[in-house]
Amino acid sequence: MIGPGSGVGHLLSAYQSNGFYDELFGSASNPAHHAEAVRRRLGSLEFADLKRRASDAERELYNLGITFLVYSEAQAIDRILPFDVIPRIISAAEWARVEAGVKQRIAALNLFLNDVYHDQKILRDGVIPAELVLGNANYREQMVGVDLPHGTYIHIMGVDLVRDGEGTFRVLEDNGRVPSGVSYVVENRHMMQRAFPDLMQDIGIRPVDNYGMKLLEAMCEIAGPTPSGTDPQVVLLSPGPYNSAYFEHIFLAREMGVPLVEGRDLVVQDDRVYMKTTGGLARVDSIYRRVGDDFLDPLAFNPESQLGVPGIFEAYRKGNVALANAIGTGVADDKAVYAYVPRMIKYYLGEDAILPNVETHICREPEALQYTLDNLDKLVVKPVGEAGGYGITIGPRASKAELEACRASLLADPANYISQPMVPLSVCPTLVEEGIEPRHVDLRPFAITAKDTWVLPGGLSRVALKRGTLIVNSSQGGGSKDTWVLADDTTLARCAAERQQAFLQSQSQSQSQLP
Amino acid sequence: MAALLLSRYAECIFWLARYMERAENLARILDVNETFARDGQGATHWRPILQLNADQERFFQSYPAATAENVLNFYILDGQNPTSILFAVRAARENARQLRPLISTEMWAQLNVFYNRLLALGPADISLPNLQRQCAFIKEACQAHAGITEGTFFRDQGWYFYQLGKYLERADQTTRLLDIKYHTLLPQSGGVGSPIDLSQWNALLRSAAGYHAFRRINPRGMTPATVAGFLLFNRSFPRSVALCTHEIQQVLSGLTSKYRLRRGNLVLEKVDELQDLLASQSIETVINHGLHEYLDGLQVCFGTLSDGISRAFFGFDQPVAVTA
Numbered sequence: 001m002i003g004p005g006s007g008v009g010h011l012l013s014a015y016q017s018n019g020f021y022d023e024l025f026g027s028a029s030n031p032a033h034h035a036e037a038v039r040r041r042l043g044s045l046e047f048a049d050l051k052r053r054a055s056d057a058e059r060e061l062y063n064l065g066i067t068f069l070v071y072s073e074a075q076a077i078d079r080i081l082p083f084d085v086i087p088r089i090i091s092a093a094e095w096a097r098v099e100a101g102v103k104q105r106i107a108a109l110n111l112f113l114n115d116v117y118h119d120q121k122i123l124r125d126g127v128i129p130a131e132l133v134l135g136n137a138n139y140r141e142q143m144v145g146v147d148l149p150h151g152t153y154i155h156i157m158g159v160d161l162v163r164d165g166e167g168t169f170r171v172l173e174d175n176g177r178v179p180s181g182v183s184y185v186v187e188n189r190h191m192m193q194r195a196f197p198d199l200m201q202d203i204g205i206r207p208v209d210n211y212g213m214k215l216l217e218a219m220c221e222i223a224g225p226t227p228s229g230t231d232p233q234v235v236l237l238s239p240g241p242y243n244s245a246y247f248e249h250i251f252l253a254r255e256m257g258v259p260l261v262e263g264r265d266l267v268v269q270d271d272r273v274y275m276k277t278t279g280g281l282a283r284v285d286s287i288y289r290r291v292g293d294d295f296l297d298p299l300a301f302n303p304e305s306q307l308g309v310p311g312i313f314e315a316y317r318k319g320n321v322a323l324a325n326a327i328g329t330g331v332a333d334d335k336a337v338y339a340y341v342p343r344m345i346k347y348y349l350g351e352d353a354i355l356p357n358v359e360t361h362i363c364r365e366p367e368a369l370q371y372t373l374d375n376l377d378k379l380v381v382k383p384v385g386e387a388g389g390y391g392i393t394i395g396p397r398a399s400k401a402e403l404e405a406c407r408a409s410l411l412a413d414p415a416n417y418i419s420q421p422m423v424p425l426s427v428c429p430t431l432v433e434e435g436i437e438p439r440h441v442d443l444r445p446f447a448i449t450a451k452d453t454w455v456l457p458g459g460l461s462r463v464a465l466k467r468g469t470l471i472v473n474s475s476q477g478g479g480s481k482d483t484w485v486l487a488d489d490t491t492l493a494r495c496a497a498e499r500q501q502a503f504l505q506s507q508s509q510s511q512s513q514l515p
Numbered sequence: 516m517a518a519l520l521l522s523r524y525a526e527c528i529f530w531l532a533r534y535m536e537r538a539e540n541l542a543r544i545l546d547v548n549e550t551f552a553r554d555g556q557g558a559t560h561w562r563p564i565l566q567l568n569a570d571q572e573r574f575f576q577s578y579p580a581a582t583a584e585n586v587l588n589f590y591i592l593d594g595q596n597p598t599s600i601l602f603a604v605r606a607a608r609e610n611a612r613q614l615r616p617l618i619s620t621e622m623w624a625q626l627n628v629f630y631n632r633l634l635a636l637g638p639a640d641i642s643l644p645n646l647q648r649q650c651a652f653i654k655e656a657c658q659a660h661a662g663i664t665e666g667t668f669f670r671d672q673g674w675y676f677y678q679l680g681k682y683l684e685r686a687d688q689t690t691r692l693l694d695i696k697y698h699t700l701l702p703q704s705g706g707v708g709s710p711i712d713l714s715q716w717n718a719l720l721r722s723a724a725g726y727h728a729f730r731r732i733n734p735r736g737m738t739p740a741t742v743a744g745f746l747l748f749n750r751s752f753p754r755s756v757a758l759c760t761h762e763i764q765q766v767l768s769g770l771t772s773k774y775r776l777r778r779g780n781l782v783l784e785k786v787d788e789l790q791d792l793l794a795s796q797s798i799e800t801v802i803n804h805g806l807h808e809y810l811d812g813l814q815v816c817f818g819t820l821s822d823g824i825s826r827a828f829f830g831f832d833q834p835v836a837v838t839a
Contacts (some may be wrong), residue, residue: 064620065612065627241612253616259521260616277519278672278828279776 005055011050012043015429017438021167023088023428029158030167034091036490041199047435054085054431057195066187068244081184082479083191086365087199088428088441089235095206095457097484098169101355102445103453104345106157109176110449111331111348113153117328127347128340129364132415136337138177138330142300148315148326149222150444150451155324156181156210156215156288157240158459162353163426170358170423174341176333177325178290180479181460182446183251185213188482188509204487206457212255212447215288216458219256221450222322223286232285232322234258235275236265239291239307249290256288260456263291268311273321286322292295293327329343336362336384364415372419373410376403379419381410430463433486440464442472443483458483520672524617525831527610528673532680534607538600539657540688544695545590547648547722549643551715561586567695568598587641591649600653604630619667622660631655672774678766679824686759687817692723693746694810697739716742723754743806744798756813757793763820764790770828778827785823789816 024039026032044402058080061067067078090098091404114134115122117140123130133139158179160172192200216234222233238249241263253260265275266284274281289296295305300313315321331337339360342353361368362377372379376395383391393406410417427438445459461481462472472478544564551560562581565571570589573596578585593599608630615623633653641649661681668674716737720726729737729745749755764786769800771779792812801809 061625063628065623066614241609246612251613259519259524261521262523265521275519278522278524278525278676278770279519279774282519503543 010043011045011047012039012429012436015436017427020424020438021163021165021426022438023426023441025493027167032089034486035089037203038087038089038199041236050085050431053195057083057085057191061191065247067247069242069246070244077478082465083188083465084430084479084481085192085195086431086436087192087484089484090458092486092489097260097354098445099455102159102350102447102455104349104354105159105171105341106154106447106449108155108341108345108348108451109174110151112344113329113332114151116331117146122344122347127343127427128223128337132336132458133331136331136334138328138334140328142313143288143328152222152333153326153329155218155222155449157447157449161445162358162423163439165424167426169355172358173217173354174333174338176291176329179446181444182211182456183248184454184480185446185458185460187251188480192482203484206485206487211456212252214454215252216256216258216452218290219286219322219324220446222324224319224322226285233283234286234288235261235284236378237261237287237289237291239295245290252288257323263307265310266309266312268309268315271311271315271318271320273309273315282320288324293330296327312382322386335346335418337381343515345443358420361419363410363417363419369410369414373407376407378421379418380422381417383416384418428463437467440470440472441481445474457485518671522620522829524614524673525676525720526825527613528676529680529824531610532677533605533684534603534610535660536681536684537688538603538734539654540692540820541590541600541603542653542657543722544692545653546647547718549646551719551770559826564590567691570598583643584638584815587646588638591641592636592638601633606632617673621663621665621667621676625659625663629660649784672770675766675770676831679763682759682766683817683821685754686756687814689723689746689754689756690810690813693743697806713737725754726750740798740802743802748793750799760786760789760793776828782820782823782827785820787819792816
C-alpha cells in the first residue's frame, strides 16, 4: 500500500524514484514495508532542520579528522567522504540472503585460491582457463605449496553489490586484496547516533561497532602458537600517514587496540618478525597489512619498495608470522576471474550462487565476443586488469568514435575484456541542495574469515551525489550513507501497527476517562 | 606483560610536546614584545627578536626590513620558516597524525581545529592592533592542548615521553628568552636601573608568566640579577630551568625503573651533569663570568640531552631516518 499512512510525510511528499528500485520505498510490485517507520519519521522533519544537522555532521567529520588525503599541486589536503544523512535500510530477510551469499562466495574463493596454489584441479578440469589464472599479473608463483591456517587466503573481503530494477542484489565486483571503507561504516553510524537519535530510536538496528573485535579475534586465530603461550602480538602494517586511507588504518588499529606500524618499524631476524620498541625488539605474530603484495617485501617482490619489510615473505612462508590478507589473493578478485565465480561455486560447493553476478560476457569466448560487438552501444565494456573504473566504455553514453575505439581494442585483444549490460542501479532518497532527490547507490558488505566467516551487518553504502550518474567512487564525487540492517522485520511491522492503534486511540476519549 | 611502545611513537610524542611548547613560548615572546614596541623607540624593538634563534640571516633573505609587520609574519604565519608558530603547530600536527592510534580523539580534534584556524589567519589578523588577541588565542590553544593532554592522555610510557619533550623544550625556551633580553639589556648599553630598563625586565617576567610569583618572593626590588636568577634557579616556578631539569630527571627515572628501559641510565648521567651545573653557581658568579656564555652552555646541554634521548629510545643505534 503506497499512499497516506505508508510513511510519506511532507518532506518526502514530492519525492519520485523515477522508475528505479528505491531503497526506502521499494517498487510498486515490491514495496519496502520494513522502512515505513523511518519514512514516517523522516517525513515529519523540517527541511531546514535536516540541512542544519547534516552540515553539523559534516563539520564534525572534518574536525575529528575522519578524512582521506587527496593530493593537489603537491600538497596533501584532508577531505571528508561526503556523508548523506538519509539512511539506507535493509530488511532482516533481505540481509539474511546477502549474508548467506557473501559467505558462500568467500568459501568458494578461498577454496579456489587454495586450489590454484596447490593442486590446480579446477584448471585441469577446464572449469577456468589455466592461462587466465597462471598468466595473471596477480598470481604469485612464490605462494605455490605454501599452506595457510584454515586454508584461508581472503581474511578481509569487501563484495561490491548493486541492486537491479527488480530489487535483486547482484555482485558487481570482488575486493579480496586490501578492501577499504569499513571505517566509514562504523563512523557513519556514530555520526547518525549523535545527529539523529530521534530517527533511530526503537528501530532495532543491528550494531556495527564490534568490527574491530571480530577482526582482532580473526588475527589471533590465524597466528601460530606463541613461545610463552601468551596472546599473539598483532599489528597493523600501514604505508604511513600519506596513504589516502590512513584514517582507516588508524581506526582499525585503535579498534583492535594494536600498534599501527610502518615497514621501518619492523625487522626480520632469523626468519622472525620483530618491531622496534623503546625497550628493544619485540616479536610480532600476526599482521593485518594494508600494503599491497608488490610492496610487502623488496627481497621477494618489488625490489624498489620502501614500504615493505625485507625478509618478511620468508618468515611468512615458514609459518612464523601470519598475514592478512594472504599474498596472492589478487588472482581471485580479477575482473575476468569474477565472471567464473558462479561456476567456481558450483564446482567447489555443488551449489548455485545465492548472489548472482551481473550478467557477464567473457570476451575471450567467441560467442560472447560476437554478442559484445553486436551490442556495443548497449553494453558496458571493462578491461579485466584495471581497477578504480579506468578504461571502461559505457556503451549507451559513449560517442561514435569512442565505440569504434572500443571495438578496435576488443578485436585486438578480446581476452582483456568483459562486457555487462547497464544495470539500472537502485536509488535512495538523498539530501541535496534543493531538497530530497533519488541518487544511485551500491553496497559493499565486509566479511572477516579465519576459521569461519562473519559478515558485518550492512556495509558501506556509496552514493553517487551527482544527478543521474552511476559512478559512486569517492574519487569521482561519491559519498556514503549509513546502512541500517533491521534486527527483526516483524517487530517493526508490529511497531507500526501499535503506533497506528495509539493514534486512533488518541483521537477519542479513553475508557478510563469515561464516567 | 607491560604494554610496549613503538620507538617511532615515542619519538613522535616527544616532538609533539616540544613543538606545542615551542609555539606557546613564541606567542609569549611576540606578545610581550608588542608592549615594548609601544614606547618611544617603536619599531626598533622588533629586530632583537630575530636573535632568538639566530634567525637574522634567514629573515633578511626573504624580507627587506625588520618591520613589525615582517617580523610578525616571519614568526607567526610564514610556513617556510622553521622557527615560526605555524611551522611548529604543523609539525606538532604531523606528529599527532602518526600518533592518532595512541592519543585521545580529543587531543587530535583540538590540534586539528587549532591548525586550521591558524591557517586561516591573514596579515591583517596579526597587525599590531590585533596582535595581543591573536597571541592570546595561540597561547590559549596551546594551553588547551596541554589541558586536554593532562586530562585524557593515557598514563603509560607515552605519557613519560610527552613530559620529557615538554620540559626539555620549556627549559630551552627559557634560556633563549633570557638570552635575547640579556643582549638588549647589557649593563654597558646604558640605562641600568632606569625606568626603561626596569620596565623591560618587568615585561620579561610577564612574558614567562612569572611576574607575580617573582614579586611575592622578591617584594623589595627588581634587579637584572634577581630576575635572571629566578628564571634559572627557582625550584617552584614552572618555567624555570631548574624546575624543568628536575622534572626531566624524575621522568627519566620513571622510564628506567617502571618500564625497565635501562638505556635511560646513560641519559640520566647527562641530567646529573646538568643539575650540577645549575646547583654549583650563584647568579652573581654566573653574571660575572658572562650570562650569555652560561646560557649557551645550557643550550648545548639540552641539545646533548635530546640526542641522548634519541639514541637511547628512538633510533635503536640505527640512524634515525630524516623525513622531509
